Amino acid sequence: MGKMIYLDNAATTRTAPEVVQAMLPYFTEYYGNPSSVYDFAAKGKEAITTAREQIANVLGAKKEEIYFTAGGSESDNWALKATFEAYKAKGNHIITTKIEHHAILHTCEYLEKERGAKITYLDVDENGIVKLEDLEKAITPETILISVMFANNEIGSIQPIREIGMIAKEHGILFHTDAVQAFGQVPIKVDELGIDMLSSSAHKINGPKGIGFLYIRKGIKNRSFVHGGAQERKRRAGTENVPGIVGYGVAAERAERTMEERTAKEIEIRDYMIRRITDEIPYVKVNGDLKRRLPNNINVSFQFIEGESLLLMLDNYGICASSGSACTSGSLDPSHVLLAIGLPHEIAHGSLRMTLSEEITKEDADFTVDKLKEIVQNLRSMSPLYEDFMKKQK
Ligand SMILES: *Cc1c(COP(=O)(O)O)cnc(C)c1O
Numbered sequence: 155m156g157k158m159i160y161l162d163n164a165a166t167t168r169t170a171p172e173v174v175q176a177m178l179p180y181f182t183e184y185y186g187n188p189s190s191v192y193d194f195a196a197k198g199k200e201a202i203t204t205a206r207e208q209i210a211n212v213l214g215a216k217k218e219e220i221y222f223t224a225g226g227s228e229s230d231n232w233a234l235k236a237t238f239e240a241y242k243a244k245g246n247h248i249i250t251t252k253i254e255h256h257a258i259l260h261t262c263e264y265l266e267k268e269r270g271a272k273i274t275y276l277d278v279d280e281n282g283i284v285k286l287e288d289l290e291k292a293i294t295p296e297t298i299l300i301s302v303m304f305a306n307n308e309i310g311s312i313q314p315i316r317e318i319g320m321i322a323k324e325h326g327i328l329f330h331t332d333a334v335q336a337f338g339q340v341p342i343k344v345d346e347l348g349i350d351m352l353s354s355s356a357h358k359i360n361g362p363k364g365i366g367f368l369y370i371r372k373g374i375k376n377r378s379f380v381h382g383g384a385q386e387r388k389r390r391a392g393t394e395n396v397p398g399i400v401g402y403g404v405a406a407e408r409a410e411r412t413m414e415e416r417t418a419k420e421i422e423i424r425d426y427m428i429r430r431i432t433d434e435i436p437y438v439k440v441n442g443d444l445k446r447r448l449p450n451n452i453n454v455s456f457q458f459i460e461g462e463s464l465l466l467m468l469d470n471y472g473i474c475a476s477s478g479s480a481c482t483s484g485s486l487d488p489s490h491v492l493l494a495i496g497l498p499h500e501i502a503h504g505s506l507r508m509t510l511s512e513e514i515t516k517e518d519a520d521f522t523v524d525k526l527k528e529i530v531q532n533l534r535s536m537s538p539l540y541e542d543f544m545k546k547q548k
Pocket residue numbers: 164165224225226227228230255257303305306307332333334335355356357358364366
């Protein structure tokens with residue numbers, strides 16, 4: 155078997171060697187607590203400032219607007235919970251979508267059940283894109299926050315963020331976006347797009363796991379999320395994850411520096427694989443928008459196939475992919491995202507997500523599609539449903 159082909163970069167990515175190199179001294183040499191007064195601790199403090207600047211530069215933000223967290227989930231929780239608490243005197247209504255990550259959806263459910271929030275979950279069209287008319291119609295005088303993800307982690311569709319930002323601004327409503335899949339993959343400038351808050355996570359862009367940030371535009375009321383020490387401008391207490399923060403800064407700078415070349419390469423392989431799959435395998439559907447799409451996302455549904463069986467058989471060839479989102483695999487419910495774009499249960503069950511990195515070559519792509527063809531054919535030959543269907547075709 156030999157080589158592994160890793161096609162699950164939406165779940166997590168390899169930490170880039172230059173990121174690891176940059177982090178190492180902050181474990182063993184400059185391990186001082188950044189809050190301490192002696193000179194030895196200053197190294198850590200300076201490194202945090204540098205990382206904050208590196209990230210702020212990518213977003214066109216100010217470094218004081220970047221708050222480090224333990225990852226995307228925490229950033230999403232913070233954005234929703236703290237905004238709700240700070241603005242609930244103004245209103246209790248939040249608008250989000252049916253295709254958000256569970257870090258948003260489950261937080262919304264909590265706010266709804268336990269804190270008296272009213273949540274509108276917007277539908278999306280068959281390509282997984284929010285309809286702006288629906289958003290406008292959902293706004294009430296009670297609406298305090300719109301939270302729409304930048305790009306979807308399952309089907310890769312990219313939302314009309316600028317238009318959503320404009321609508322939010324017109325109505326004086328805050329706009330948060332979960333950009334965990336988009337940051338470092340597509341250009342994002344918070345001012346141009348009218349974004350007030352943005353969540354991101356390092357491990358999705360070749361940084362380390364367990365470190366993220368929330369961008370909060372200056373002037374927005376936002377309570378302390380973790381109470382304790384004065385770290386992160388008194389909003390998120392706890393001794394800073396200095397190596398993680400350093401790694402994140404380098405990963406962000408690297409993602410920006412390599413974006414054009416890397417994503418061009420990914421788009422070429424992505425479209426090549428999609429073309430081969432749709433040309434060579436019958437009864438297949440591509441999910442998500444073909445144009446407004448993350449450079450590295452492929453999501454396809456094969457009729458008469460169980461996604462889980464497909465994954466196991468791909469794994470036999472060293473190919474790592476995903477059937478839904480990593481968080482829901484293990485459960486038998488089809489993905490909420492695939493249901494939201496209108497796929498019937500049985501089609502949604504036969505779905506496969508492959509998310510590329512710059513390391514994936516044309517040879518890897520060919521090997522994967524060749525194996526996929528074989529496996530799909532094999533699985534179908536064992537399926538009574540497929541047999542019935544083929545009989546009816548004759
Ligand atoms: C991965 C992911 C998250 C969660 O990020 P963690 O750092 O793993 O907590 C949130 N939203 C989206 C869209 C993601 O893809």
